[in-house]
Amino acid sequence: MGKRKRSEKAEAEAVPKKEDVAPERPVRTLLGWKDKNEIEAKDNAASPVFRNKEKVLVTCSRRIVYRYRHLMLNLVSLLPHCKKDNKVESKETKGATLNELVELKNCSSCLFFECRKAKDLYLWMTKCPNGPSVKFLVSAVHTMEELKLTGNHLKGSRPLLTFSSNFEKDAYWKLLKEMLLQIFETPKDHRKAKPFHDHVFVFSIVDDHIWFRNYQISVPHNESDKLPRGSLDKMTLIEVGPRFCLNPIKIFGGSFGGPTLYENPLYVSPNQIRALQKKKKAGTFAKKVKAKTRRKMHEMASPLEPDEFADMWKD
Amino acid sequence: MELPLVNDDTMIDGEAEYLSEEMSPSESESEEDVKLAEPSKTAVNNRDALLDKLGDISWPENVEWIHKLSIDIDQEQEVDVNDDLARELAFYTQALEGTRQAFEKLQSIGLPFLRPADYYAEMVKTDSHMEKVKSRLLAEKQKMVEAEERRKAREAKRLSKEVQSQKLKERAKQKKDDIESVKKWRKQRQQSGFADDGADKALDFEDGKVFERSKKKRPGVSPGDRSGGKAKQAFGKGKKPKKGDVKNSKFGFGGKKGLKKQNTADTTNDFGGFSKKGAVGGSKKRKR
Numbered sequence: 001m002g003k004r005k006r007s008e009k010a011e012a013e014a015v016p017k018k019e020d021v022a023p024e025r026p027v028r029t030l031l032g033w034k035d036k037n038e039i040e041a042k043d044n045a046a047s048p049v050f051r052n053k054e055k056v057l058v059t060c061s062r063r064i065v066y067r068y069r070h071l072m073l074n075l076v077s078l079l080p081h082c083k084k085d086n087k088v089e090s091k092e093t094k095g096a097t098l099n100e101l102v103e104l105k106n107c108s109s110c111l112f113f114e115c116r117k118a119k120d121l122y123l124w125m126t127k128c129p130n131g132p133s134v135k136f137l138v139s140a141v142h143t144m145e146e147l148k149l150t151g152n153h154l155k156g157s158r159p160l161l162t163f164s165s166n167f168e169k170d171a172y173w174k175l176l177k178e179m180l181l182q183i184f185e186t187p188k189d190h191r192k193a194k195p196f197h198d199h200v201f202v203f204s205i206v207d208d209h210i211w212f213r214n215y216q217i218s219v220p221h222n223e224s225d226k227l228p229r230g231s232l233d234k235m236t237l238i239e240v241g242p243r244f245c246l247n248p249i250k251i252f253g254g255s256f257g258g259p260t261l262y263e264n265p266l267y268v269s270p271n272q273i274r275a276l277q278k279k280k281k282a283g284t285f286a287k288k289v290k291a292k293t294r295r296k297m298h299e300m301a302s303p304l305e306p307d308e309f310a311d312m313w314k315d
Numbered sequence: 316m317e318l319p320l321v322n323d324d325t326m327i328d329g330e331a332e333y334l335s336e337e338m339s340p341s342e343s344e345s346e347e348d349v350k351l352a353e354p355s356k357t358a359v360n361n362r363d364a365l366l367d368k369l370g371d372i373s374w375p376e377n378v379e380w381i382h383k384l385s386i387d388i389d390q391e392q393e394v395d396v397n398d399d400l401a402r403e404l405a406f407y408t409q410a411l412e413g414t415r416q417a418f419e420k421l422q423s424i425g426l427p428f429l430r431p432a433d434y435y436a437e438m439v440k441t442d443s444h445m446e447k448v449k450s451r452l453l454a455e456k457q458k459m460v461e462a463e464e465r466r467k468a469r470e471a472k473r474l475s476k477e478v479q480s481q482k483l484k485e486r487a488k489q490k491k492d493d494i495e496s497v498k499k500w501r502k503q504r505q506q507s508g509f510a511d512d513g514a515d516k517a518l519d520f521e522d523g524k525v526f527e528r529s530k531k532k533r534p535g536v537s538p539g540d541r542s543g544g545k546a547k548q549a550f551g552k553g554k555k556p557k558k559g560d561v562k563n564s565k566f567g568f569g570g571k572k573g574l575k576k577q578n579t580a581d582t583t584n585d586f587g588g589f590s591k592k593g594a595v596g597g598s599k600k601r602k603r
Contacts, residue, residue: 050374052382130371153439155436155439159384160417161383163385163386165389172362185384196429198430200413200414202406202410205390235414253364261359261361261365261368262361263359
């Protein structure tokens with residue numbers, strides 16, 4: 001068997017084959033995914049068959065709260081090109097373990113939900129193996145199970161992505177936009193992808209946060225496939241969910257580590273916020289004592305005039 | 316002499332406290348704001364490296380749009396984060412604009428993009444979940460409708476009360492007028508010495524309607540009947556009058572206690588309340 005494989009491999013280099021019994025992994029160069037064979041076949045920069053072979057690994061840490069777990073599951077249902085994996089032990093998070101896991105599952109990016117203190121959710125978005133990674137703080141989470149989000153769409157249909165123009169303002173926004181595009185857009189000929197386009201994602205930057213929304217496109221039906229221009233105006237959007245807001249903390253050069261390429265100057269960690277609030281409350285007693293002494297001083301400094309009527313009822 | 320000593324002590328205490336407060340300047344600034352008032356100066360923003368990485372990971376330049384399916388929308392106005400409605404509206408308009416543009420592109424390429432009505436496949440939310448959503452929406456609508464109805468009923472009641480009171484007033488007035496007119500007539504007749512030939516004249520102002528009372532048939536009530544005819548109403552209407560009514564009309568409200576169930580001249584011979592069948596009485600629930 002082994003010998004046969006080797007001989008087959010030798011032949012495969014000469015004859016371009018797409019799928020094999022022993023599949024040859026496409027070489028992951030820095031410039032993308034290129035099948036060895038195709039480099040020799042065509043030399044133009046245009047890859048004739050650009051196949052989006054994006055696979056996302058979605059995992060979370062242990063001790064994740066139910067709300068964030070539901071958010072993760074919602075995202076799993078939204079991305080048909082993802083693989084959900086078991087919970088990862090918290091101590092071995094950043095660094096080698098996760099990278100190995102991603103390699104093992106043959107994925108090209110990873111969404112890792114890290115929940116700390118059962119209150120804060122951090123989302124790591126990484127492009128493996130060498131890619132940049134981003135750590136976000138997730139807030140304002142609403143899952144799809146909320147009854148106020150009434151829309152529904154096909155599971156696995158390819159979404160339309162809309163980005164606000166703010167994403168062109170700075171280098172880090174551009175990088176984030178590219179990562180979001182690659183991770184959230186279902187590959188075109190994916191096995192689990194369904195044909196029509198009936199929902200749209202919104203990524204918009206407001207107040208230096210990335211807000212995510214997912215809407216169902218609903219059009220009153222007159223004809224099935226192609227739509228006369230007129231009814232395009234009656235298109236309405238119904239929110240499907242989930243909703244969340246990402247606050248970028250840091251961008252690293254490597255996957256789950258590496259040199260810091262960007263640090264958000266306006267970011268305050270939730271621990272700090274809570275500490276400040278506690279400090280505010282903690283000073284009340286000291287402030288009271290201070291106020292008392294101040295009052296005493298004031299009274300001493302400005303003595304009252306002797307009251308004329310003080311002795312009136314004295315006997 | 317005592318005063319300055321005391322002053323010194325308090326001053327020292329005050330100074331010590333001021334010092335301790337100064338220890339954390341940056342944090343005290345941001346006590347008001349959740350964000351740091353001054354952005355931390357150690358922030359890294361390595362634009363070149365970022366752009367390098369961007370070049371690394373991005374797809375080749377001439378990838379067709381169909382793979383990306385992404386639209387860039389201009390965000391014209393600054394949206395206030397805390398104004399929920401405006402923010403959501405901004406997202407909605409962005410999505411709407413994006414879909415319009417995308418659909419135009421897709422139409423030009425010629426691909427189907429809308430789900431036909433008969434395409435059934437697995438949806439992202441289960442049917443049972445959508446049932447819950449539907450029931451909640453219906454419940455909300457129902458609540459609104461009920462609230463509307465209650466309000467209308469309240470208004471109508473108020474109005475009807477007014478209308479009723481008006482009618483009562485009118486009737487009372489009418490009655491008063493009638494009595495007045497009769498009195499006047501009597502007076503007139505008295506004054507004119509009971510002359511008979513003036514009968515027609517005198518009755519003119521009553522317009523002949525006095526004898527045309529309401530055509531409701533009033534049952535004949537014998538003078539000795541204390542219940543005012545209510546005991547015999549059964550045959551006329553086919554329904555027994557309410558027991559309380561009968562008793563009330565016969566025995567009145569209140570009054571001497573003992574006389575309530577005594578016979579009158581009329582009722583001694585009245586056997587209407589007894590049935591032929593004899594001792595059928597007694598509550599059915601009573602054990603035998």
